Amino acid sequence: MSEQSNQSIQIKPWEDKDLELLFRMNTPEMLKHLGGPESKEKVLKRHKRYLEPGNWGSMFSIKMLPDIEAAGSVGYWENNWNGENVYETGWSVLPSFQGKGIATMAVKLALVKAAEQNKYKYVHAFPSISNPASNAICQKLGFQFISECEFEYPLGSFMRCNNWRLNLIDYQEVFSKKDNKDGM
Numbered sequence: 293m294s295e296q297s298n299q300s301i302q303i304k305p306w307e308d309k310d311l312e313l314l315f316r317m318n319t320p321e322m323l324k325h326l327g328g329p330e331s332k333e334k335v336l337k338r339h340k341r342y343l344e345p346g347n348w349g350s351m352f353s354i355k356m357l358p359d360i361e362a363a364g365s366v367g368y369w370e371n372n373w374n375g376e377n378v379y380e381t382g383w384s385v386l387p388s389f390q391g392k393g394i395a396t397m398a399v400k401l402a403l404v405k406a407a408e409q410n411k412y413k414y415v416h417a418f419p420s421i422s423n424p425a426s427n428a429i430c431q432k433l434g435f436q437f438i439s440e441c442e443f444e445y446p447l448g449s450f451m452r453c454n455n456w457r458l459n460l461i462d463y464q465e466v467f468s469k470k471d472n473k474d475g476m
Contacts, residue, residue, distance in 0.1 A: 301394055303352035303366055303401045306342040310353045313362045314339050317384050326420070326445060342367070349379065350405060354398040356389070363389040366398040368406040368415060379406050379415040379460070383429075396429050403433070407460040415460055418443045418453040430456035434463065 318329045330338070342351040342365075349369030356363050364385035371380040381402060385395045406415055419426030421440060431437075435456035443453040 300357050301363070301397050301401075302355050302357060303398055303405075304355055306351040306353060306365075306367075308343065310342070310362070310365075311336075311339045313353055313365065314342075316362075316386060317365065321387060322384060326451075350402075352398075352402060354383075354385065354389075354394060356394075362386075363394055364398065366395070366402045368402055370412075371416065373416055373455075376414070377412055378457075379412050381406070381415050381417050383426075390425070395425070396432055399429055400433060403458065403460070403463055407463055413459060413461060415458050417456045417458075418445070419456070421452045421454055427454055427456075430454070430458075434458060 314335055317323075318335050320329060323329055349367060351365060351367035351369075353362055354364040354366055355361065364383065366381070366383040368379045368381045371378055373380070381399065383395050383399050383402075385398070403415060406412075416438075417426070417430050417435060418441070419430065421427075435458045438455040438457050441453055441455045442450050443455075444450050
């Protein structure tokens with residue numbers, strides 16, 4: 293598998309036309325680690341929330357260049373974890389784009405945007421313990437493994453997750469230096 297350069301993708305703020313992407317991601321295969329597909333009504337509510345993020349965070353569609361083809365979504369949002377206000381991050385990449393480093397690149401771009409907010413020191417990710425790909429992304433991007441935990445998602449349903457944490461202040465410093473060195 294070859295990892296594509298950061299210049300082959302971009303993340304764009306969620307738009308009305310991304311509703312189709314949300315429905316394409318609402319499949320048993322895509323949501324096997326997240327409780328399964330949602331009803332049409334829940335997908336429409338999610339879409340509305342993504343369009344109007346306000347202060348709670350930001351959602352993005354992942355676009356492949358040069359054709360601007362939708363490959364998935366990535367975002368960050370406010371959460372209170374163990375009494376501390378933090379960002380939480382999550383991502384989803386369509387099956388035809390998986391295994392190419394796209395999610396890693398998109399999460400990196402979203403984390404830079406979260407760090408630029410200077411709102412919270414930490415961002416957490418909670419991938420299922422049975423999702424090796426998402427756990428590998430956390431490790432590759434320098435998240436610190438905290439522990440296994442029980443996490444409620446979707447509401448009313450609990451799953452076993454790995455709690456990964458990244459210091460956004462350190463992240464911004466490291467990647468801004470690296471990107472400047474790489475000419476990005």
